[in-house]
Amino acid sequence: MKFWRKEKSLIYALHPAKIPASGARLSYTFGLGGIAVFATLVTLLTGLALTFYYVPTPDAAHASVVFINDVVTFGAVIRALHYWGAQLMVIAVTLHLARIVFTGGYRPPRELNWLIGLGLLVVTLIWNFTGFVLRWDDGAYWALLVGTNLFREIPVWGETLYRALVGDTQIGAAALLRFYGWHIFGLTLIGVFGIIYHLWRLRKDGGISRPVLKESETRVFISRDELFSREFIAAALVAAALVLLSVIAPIPIGPAANPDAGVAAVRAPWIFLWVQDLLRVIPPLWAGIVAPLVVLVALALIPFIDRRGGNGRAVWFARERWKPQVLLAVIAVVLIALSVREALR
Ligand code: HEM
Numbered sequence: 306m307k308f309w310r311k312e313k314s315l316i317y318a319l320h321p322a323k324i325p326a327s328g329a330r331l332s333y334t335f336g337l338g339g340i341a342v343f344a345t346l347v348t349l350l351t352g353l354a355l356t357f358y359y360v361p362t363p364d365a366a367h368a369s370v371v372f373i374n375d376v377v378t379f380g381a382v383i384r385a386l387h388y389w390g391a392q393l394m395v396i397a398v399t400l401h402l403a404r405i406v407f408t409g410g411y412r413p414p415r416e417l418n419w420l421i422g423l424g425l426l427v428v429t430l431i432w433n434f435t436g437f438v439l440r441w442d443d444g445a446y447w448a449l450l451v452g453t454n455l456f457r458e459i460p461v462w463g464e465t466l467y468r469a470l471v472g473d474t475q476i477g478a479a480a481l482l483r484f485y486g487w488h489i490f491g492l493t494l495i496g497v498f499g500i501i502y503h504l505w506r507l508r509k510d511g512g513i514s515r516p517v518l519k520e521s522e523t524r525v526f527i528s529r530d531e532l533f534s535r536e537f538i539a540a541a542l543v544a545a546a547l548v549l550l551s552v553i554a555p556i557p558i559g560p561a562a563n564p565d566a567g568v569a570a571v572r573a574p575w576i577f578l579w580v581q582d583l584l585r586v587i588p589p590l591w592a593g594i595v596a597p598l599v600v601l602v603a604l605a606l607i608p609f610i611d612r613r614g615g616n617g618r619a620v621w622f623a624r625e626r627w628k629p630q631v632l633l634a635v636i637a638v639v640l641i642a643l644s645v646r647e648a649l650r
Contacts, residue, residue, distance in 0.1 A: 319504050320533060321512060323526040328515030329535070333408065333621075336539050337401035342500060343540045344397055347547060348390035349497070351383050352436075352489065359439065361485035363478050366441035367561040374558065385551035391433050393547065395576055398429050406607060406633045408619055409626050410514045416608040418506045423605055425503060428496045430576055435488035437574045441481065446562030447571035449484070450476050451584075455593035476564070514619040575648075579640045582647035600636055607632065 327333070358377055360369040373380040402422065405411050411419040438449045453476065456466045472479030507513065518524060527535075573581040583592035607629045622630065 315501075316533075317529075319501075319508070320529045321508060323528050324512055324532060325515050326525040326527050327518065328513035328619075329527055329532065333516065334513060335400070335404060337397050337404055339536055339539060340543055341394060341397040341401055342504075343543055344390050344393040344547075345496065345500060347544070348387055348394060349493065351387035351390060352493075354383050355387055356489060359485075361439070361482055363441065363481055363562070366439065366481060367558070370440055370442075370558055374555075381555050382548075382551050385554065385556050386547055387436075388556045389547050389550050389554075391436060393543070394429050395433055398426050402426060402604075403633060403637070406629050408514070408621055409611070409613075409623060409629075410619065411608040411629070412514070412611065412613060413608070415510050415514065418503060418510055419608050420605060421499065421503050421506060423601070425496065425499050427601070428492055428499060432488065432492045432496060433576055434574060435484045435492065438484045439481075439488060440558055441562050442559035443562055443566075444559050444571050446476070446564065448573050448577075449480065451571070451573075451581075452577075452593075453480070455589055458588075458590035459594060516619050573647075575644070578647040579643035582643040600640070603632060603636065 355373065358369055358373045358380070360366060370384070373384055375381070377383075405419065405422070434448075434452070438445045453467060453471050456470060457463045459466060468474070470480075470483070471477075472483050572578070580593055580597065583596055586592075587596075610628050610632070611626050613625065
């Protein structure tokens with residue numbers, strides 16, 4: 306028996322016996338949620354392999370990454386796969402969010418799943434940043450220093466939060482160990498259970514929202530087997546692209562972190578370039594804490610700005626849902642413009 310037909314398997318539980326073909330159309334979802342799931346799996350598996358060699362102490366961390374890169378068999382490819390898998394996660398999740406907004410997939414009864422998804426986006430970004438820090442090279446060290454110092458700017462609770470985050474009065478062994486713990490255990494636990502809950506919720510909410518059929522059309526369904534084979538083909542294509550990318554574009558590592566050497570010319574990881582740009586023009590509390598929170602709250606409000614319920618017209622760019630679409634477009638343009646400005650400096 307095929308394993309996805311086993312009634313007690315998780316894959317079986319997450320796939321309905323049949324789903325409406327209109328909701329499963331590639332031109333409707335672009336398979337982005339599925340790609341995000343697959344990229345997460347690749348990142349988890351390659352991350353597991355990396356833990357066999359990575360050493361989370363300031364003296365040994367950088368050397369252990371260099372060892373993985375230069376000595377361990379297939380080490381450079383596994384490391385690159387982990388990196389590219391993680392970047393694909395960020396890209397797929399962000400585009401998935403955009404697809405939900407532009408097709409109105411957030412509407413009742415899907416508000417809760419929208420908020421869970423938003424939580425997953427935050428987890429994906431922090432997961433990415435904590436992994437970047439583990440390299441313990443120049444760039445990672447100073448990005449960590451700048452990033453964690455932002456918490457000190459928070460009135461009243463700032464210093465306590467900082468201490469909870471880095472485990473000391475300054476960045477050092479305790480901070481590296483904590484970021485390692487969050488990266489491989491805490492965030493993994495939240496991320497994996499979050500994704501399973503998100504997919505279970507999707508079924509509870511009646512499956513993917515779908516375009517309303519025209520009167521002349523009859524409802525067509527695809528079976529669990531058909532859905533699974535489509536997912537399998539998509540996963541194989543994404544896997545091939547990731548392997549190719551990892552072979553032709555290995556991931557560099559800078560010189561080992563040296564806290565005594567003074568501030569290096571740091572560049573934040575690409576996902577936070579817009580924050581780095583803002584830090585040059587407005588006070589740290591506003592750039593590093595308030596601005597990201599404002600973006601997050603604005604996104605969280607989307608299902609409540611547009612309360613048109615039911616299955617409505619689940620189509621791309623419906624005019625009556627212009628408010629969330631304009632909001633997302635404005636946020637995207639501003640964040641991309643700030644990031645490009647910082648990248649060009
Ligand atoms: C690790 C992150 C995520 C994973 C693995 C994931 C996975 C998925 C999958 C597989 C689907 C069904 C297929 C599809 O729509 O492409 C889906 C639907 C959905 N997701 Fe996500 N998602 C993630 C993040 C997000 C984010 C960031 C949001 C929004 C803030 C979100 C909101 C939703 C909603 C509302 C649906 C139902 C859409 C509809 O019915 O049209 N998800 N997700």
